[in-house]
Amino acid sequence: MITHDVEVLLVGLGPVGSTTALYLARHGISVAAIECAALGATDLRASTFHPPTIEMLDDLGVATKLKTEGLIAPRYQHRDRKTNEVFNFDMGELADITRFPYRIQCEQHRVAHEVAETLALEGTAQVAYHQRLVFMEQDEDGVTAWVETPLAVEKYRAKYVIGADGASSIVRKLLDLDFPGFTYNDKFLCYSTEYPIENAFEGLSHVNYISDPEEWMVLLRVPGLWRVLVPAANDVSDATLLSDATKNELFRRMLKSDDEVVTRHRTIYRVHQRVVSQFAVGRVCLIGDAAHLNSPMGGFGMNSGIHDGINLGEKLVRILRQGGDHALVQQFHRQRHQVTTDFVQTQTIDNTKMMREGPGAARELRRERMAKLNADATLRRAFLKRQAMFTSLEDAAAIV
Numbered sequence: 001m002i003t004h005d006v007e008v009l010l011v012g013l014g015p016v017g018s019t020t021a022l023y024l025a026r027h028g029i030s031v032a033a034i035e036c037a038a039l040g041a042t043d044l045r046a047s048t049f050h051p052p053t054i055e056m057l058d059d060l061g062v063a064t065k066l067k068t069e070g071l072i073a074p075r076y077q078h079r080d081r082k083t084n085e086v087f088n089f090d091m092g093e094l095a096d097i098t099r100f101p102y103r104i105q106c107e108q109h110r111v112a113h114e115v116a117e118t119l120a121l122e123g124t125a126q127v128a129y130h131q132r133l134v135f136m137e138q139d140e141d142g143v144t145a146w147v148e149t150p151l152a153v154e155k156y157r158a159k160y161v162i163g164a165d166g167a168s169s170i171v172r173k174l175l176d177l178d179f180p181g182f183t184y185n186d187k188f189l190c191y192s193t194e195y196p197i198e199n200a201f202e203g204l205s206h207v208n209y210i211s212d213p214e215e216w217m218v219l220l221r222v223p224g225l226w227r228v229l230v231p232a233a234n235d236v237s238d239a240t241l242l243s244d245a246t247k248n249e250l251f252r253r254m255l256k257s258d259d260e261v262v263t264r265h266r267t268i269y270r271v272h273q274r275v276v277s278q279f280a281v282g283r284v285c286l287i288g289d290a291a292h293l294n295s296p297m298g299g300f301g302m303n304s305g306i307h308d309g310i311n312l313g314e315k316l317v318r319i320l321r322q323g324g325d326h327a328l329v330q331q332f333h334r335q336r337h338q339v340t341t342d343f344v345q346t347q348t349i350d351n352t353k354m355m356r357e358g359p360g361a362a363r364e365l366r367r368e369r370m371a372k373l374n375a376d377a378t379l380r381r382a383f384l385k386r387q388a389m390f391t392s393l394e395d396a397a398a399i400v
């Protein structure tokens, strides 16, 4: 059996895994990055890059597509669908703490491909597609992993293994870890279209959260497309949800027009709020969706995964190159577990609730809270920093 000896085996080349592998390779760590699929998945997923994530990608020299193809979104808005009241938030107010005082709207696959292609050129990285991790076991000195390739099963021996293998992570399952949390009752339905939705709402920005107790909506602009996210009843079949009839009704209600809206994608998905009990067990670590899942309200999933990966990368470089203690991986666990629980989970649960709240006292309270936030410069800055994920990075750095 072929055996590969590397310092780090990284499983899963989504945006989180590829960025982490690139960080390690750039620091001279020998890393094998394996992916069970082919390069080139273009499904509709994350589209919002927050300022600290853009900084991390830019520092690695892989923000070219973001900067040249992405849409600069300095302003995002919360709108009430019934009253049409709008609260705008301008990230330009953070220009003193970041060179990117805006979100960039760009589909995650464009960035993931740029990162994976750059990684393949690094001398200390081996990148392999159509390779699936099937089993691993660890001892005091390292981890042995068995990987299925199209022709054979190959063995990897690594000092550390990183599971960046997404929501159904086999690495997490092999560690037999709890993944506590819950799944929302309704499904989320996502469309993309070239239709000029901006003509139907006054003053729309590139990122819009439109709350409504009956049918909330998230409208996100990406290059050449609008993405529309709405809730869908759990007891309606996927075939009905994906039908032209459902699509036509939805856009008729939204646009108040009988225009035919042609969609490019229609996707249904279930949304979970879960955090793994341990981000690191011995020499095996989890990052990204393998470690946590959350509602897309706020655009934190992929961004927080990349923050996990850079945090872990820094620890592994210190351990493998600078004489740092192996116990640093437990600090990675403490830092990322805590901010994922305290910030990402709490905030996305809150954001999701806010979208569908009301009518009545709770909705009025939310309106008052939003108005106060929007009007008070100190509160607004704290809100902008938190939503841009600066605060969670500062909080993590303070955990020993």
Ligand SMILES: Cc1cc2nc3c(=O)[nH]c(=O)nc-3n(C[C@H](O)[C@H](O)[C@H](O)COP(=O)(O)OP(=O)(O)OC[C@H]3O[C@@H](n4cnc5c(N)ncnc54)[C@H](O)[C@@H]3O)c2cc1C
Residues within 6 Å of the ligand: 011, 012, 013, 014, 015, 016, 017, 034, 035, 036, 037, 044, 045, 046, 047, 048, 049, 108, 131, 132, 133, 134, 164, 165, 166, 167, 169, 170, 190, 269, 287, 288, 289, 290, 296, 298, 299, 300, 301, 302, 303, 304, 305
């Ligand atoms: C509709 C939607 C909208 C979203 N919007 C946002 C947003 O605006 N902002 C945001 O931050 N997040 C958003 N998210 C979440 C975001 O897409 C995920 O958090 C992100 O894709 C996680 O990246 P990842 O690299 O951890 O996992 P993935 O992208 O799932 O990548 C995991 C990779 O591992 C591979 N793999 C799995 N098992 C194995 C194995 N055994 N061996 C080898 N390879 C394996 C898979 O093929 C896959 O390529 C959204 C998600 C959805 C569904």
